[in-house]
Amino acid sequence: MKKVALVTGASRGIGRATAARLAKAGYAVGVNYYERQDKADELVSALTAAGCEAIAVQADVADRAAVDAMVRRVTDVFGPVTLLVNNAGVAGQALFQDITDELWNRYFAVNLNGMRHTIQAVLPSMIHEKSGCIVNISSIWGQHGASCEVTYSCTKHAIIGLTRSLAMELAPSGILVNCVAPGVIDTDMVQVLGQDTLRDLAAQTPLGRLGTPEDIAAAVAFLASDDASFITGQVLTSDGGFIG
Ligand code: NAP
DSSP states (O other), X not given: OOOEEEETTOSXXXXXXXXXXXXXXXXXXXXXXXXXXXXXHHHHHHHHHTTOOEEEEEOOTTOHHHHHHHHHHHHHXXXXXXXXXXXXXXXXXXXXXXXXHHHXXXXXXXXXXXXXXXXXXXXXXXXXXXXXXXXXXXXXXXXSOOTTOHHHHHHHHHHHHHHHHHHHHHGXXXXXXXXXXXXXXXXHHHHTTOHHHHHHHHHHSTTSSOBOHHHHHHHHHXXXXXXXXXXXXOEEEESTTTTO
């Protein structure tokens, strides 16, 4: 069966590096974006020029109808999705008392409901084929608490619960469900912290640097590879030793 990957939030950062890595490993890749069509198109052009197969597909993962349309488009062009990487996410800092309903609901809509939408959209074909691989991107803040990031941390803890439970449910169907928990990765998402804080975080990391999007792409590629065919329901932390 043709190897077809859908990577959500692939216009930038971790998703972009993951889409590129998978395309170079022989996957036809659906490059999902939300607002940055220019970035997604640029990646698709570069991958296509390198002889890879990729298309850009717009969807707000919080919108089930948009996700269903995105999965239909990828399936029409390449065939059924065999690898789903749930990477799209939003983050930000707020004191607990300042968390509005709007912020709380949006973080859950994107980070958690988004995964439910994409998984439910790809599962019928995976169950039919009795094979498939789902990799969800959580965070070290889904394994530990994070001050001023209660909402984000809650969504990332929930992703680990989703992963572990769904792995049990889908194992009899031959479908693997795993999680990657990145540490501090040098992407647009963390720039809001400022260069001084990022330098401090690098210094606090036992390996002495921030992670790169490619570090996380490598962890995803491992979980998607034949070498990981007996691994399901696991959380692979890639954080340079940050949480010990
Ligand atoms: P990023 O640089 O901010 O990029 C976010 C990506 O998600 C973009 O491609 C963006 O698309 C997409 N996105 C945002 N909202 C979306 C929506 N509603 N529907 C579809 N796509 C949406 O983030 P990143 O650092 O690469 O993070 C990627 C994932 O890793 C997230 O789940 C994040 O929580 C997790 N993570 C990151 C770190 C870190 O330190 N960077 C650490 C742990 C976990 P557009 O550009 O088109 O808007």
